[in-house]
Amino acid sequence: MIYLDLALRGGAVTILMLLALLLWRAPISLEGRLSVSALALSESAFLITTAALPLDLHPALLSNLTLIASLTPAAITWLIVTIFIDAPGQRWPWLVASLAASIAFYAHEAFPGLFSVCLPMSVVLYGALVILSLWSTRDDLVECRCRARPWFAAAIAGLALFLTAGQATGLLQEDGIILALLQAVGTLVVSLAFAVWLLRPDANRWPGETSPDIDSRLAIHDEFADPALIAGIQSAMTAGIWREEGLTIGALAGKLAVPEHRLRRAINQGLGYRNFSNFINRARIEAACTALTDPAQMNATVLEIAYEVGFASVGPFNRAFRAETGYSPTEYRHTVQSGAFTDSEKSSPIAANLH
Template sequence: MTLAATELCLRAAAVTLLLVLAASMFADFRNVLAGRLVIAFALGTVAHAVTASIGAGPPISVSHAPLIALSTGDIVVFWLLTRALFDDAFVLRWWHGLIWAAVVTFSFVNCMWIAPSGHAQAAITTVNLLTLVFIVLAVAQTIGSWSADLVERRRRVRVFIVVASALYGGMNALLQIAYAGSRVTVEWANLLNAGVLAAIVAGITWAMMRVDGADLFAAPVEPVIANAQPAAMEEAADQKLVNALMRLMADERIYRQDNVTIGTLATRLRIPEYRLRRLINQRLGYRNFNVFLNNHRIEEAKAALADPAQAEVPVITIAMDAGFQSLGPFNRAFKATTGVTPTEYRRLKASAA
């Protein structure tokens, strides 16, 4: 079998797996944001698998350029997917779509006008440097959010998905940059690219099959401060630890501390981090450590906002006292929990008094 035929088979295998993955996600998780982003990412990767070429290739046709543009925009979807995977409360904003549209448009312009005008090397290099920027953002998001994920069964799978995708994207971008000035198609590089893509797609598909989809893409659940399970169903040792944790939160208000982490609480309770993750997730019903902390902070803020004696205290002071670092995250978390802004909440409580 020739190199070209082998490459074509690998591309076809990757496309088939990606379409199966997208269909599976659509059937089961089309109503969950992370599931929809997986579908979009899979379809964008299909466009990449069909159009990716290292070195010189045939002139780009009008029908081919949109596929290349969608392939380039897929890196923005990948960045958004990393955010949704590690934050069940993540929501898409209008400017996310604007970023995606800008990258897609820039890629299309590159294909149709910049590259054909004799600036192919600069066009290819610019697009792939942009790709590397989004890969760095996605990896940084993963590193920053991974420790807050309380669902043990999905943590490693999510990291594998992000790291494997980032490694392939980085390899492809570097190969594109390295051979941007080549006047011939680099067959071995295209074969390597297709082989690594097929292997990673197969690995991600296999990894996702090993984890319950409800764990990986479940919709956010309503957290509670009180015990989520009847006391009779809880083991005595776990209940003792849960009680100790709640004393830290209620009496010492440890959530007020700067940069408090799950490691901080585990050290105070003298237990391993993995056990504390399991307690907060399975006993208290939380899927994310930051949501657990913010729920306690918001409860304190709600009490302060409803207190007539604190009617003149600025909202930002109440937010900072409760442990938030700035007003923006506090306002968003407060409205997501209560359905109203802090100012509206204070006004409603004053009217009801």
């Protein structure tokens, strides 16, 4: 059994290293390549340092491998948020939380008592990642990501959750052969499945540019466009459907009388958006910019304008506004009043990429 464990771990490490190397030739973002490489390195180090058969490694090498292995929670989180969260600003809370879990794991080598703390931290982290992978489906417009989410959540975050929860509850002993075999088999199977998915590179799986103008998006994605549906979407947007508070892709599909998957494809491949909230919020922020620069509405509060363009509260409005323009609504209004913007920037602040 010990040698079977060692063979399985060797196979998993080989696949992980090959996957990381091959992805550097794939047409995906730099962050995508880095996140996969980080997971491959940390998971390989983890497999080596937790083998059922203790390996005779030089103390310095073992120490470095232990440090790299402790970064596995952070690496898993980085990969998942890179694939499933398009907005970089929404990823950092997850990365901070995962780094805290990694630090706790590394610290428990010097302070064994911390093991009872780092396991629950990891259980909570991996459980949250499973929920993120599934819950954010409702806003995702990229078909290949939507299809992959359930098994992705179960395979990567779910496996980590199962193993850490087993240790936390005492069902799996830390130094037991059963835990070692589960780690080896699980990692090998997940690595193979992940390799099959990732080695068919599709740039749509990874975050990319989401703010070209509509004409260029239509030109680039014309081969995928359903002209009648695109026209219906644009007509609904022109009529102001984006002003409806809490508008979902399901609700929009119902109003347009089309299946939800067709609407997702039209907005993603026809209009070039990866996220439904970004699609709706762009129209809302454009309208908010117009209201903030309208002399007739200079006495209107930011909250009133937020309600007017479809936001339920000022917090999400402020975050969405800053993400699109680089300014808070108040800063933007003051900058306009000071005369710092050109006429073109006032009329189309998002297109002007104000930062």
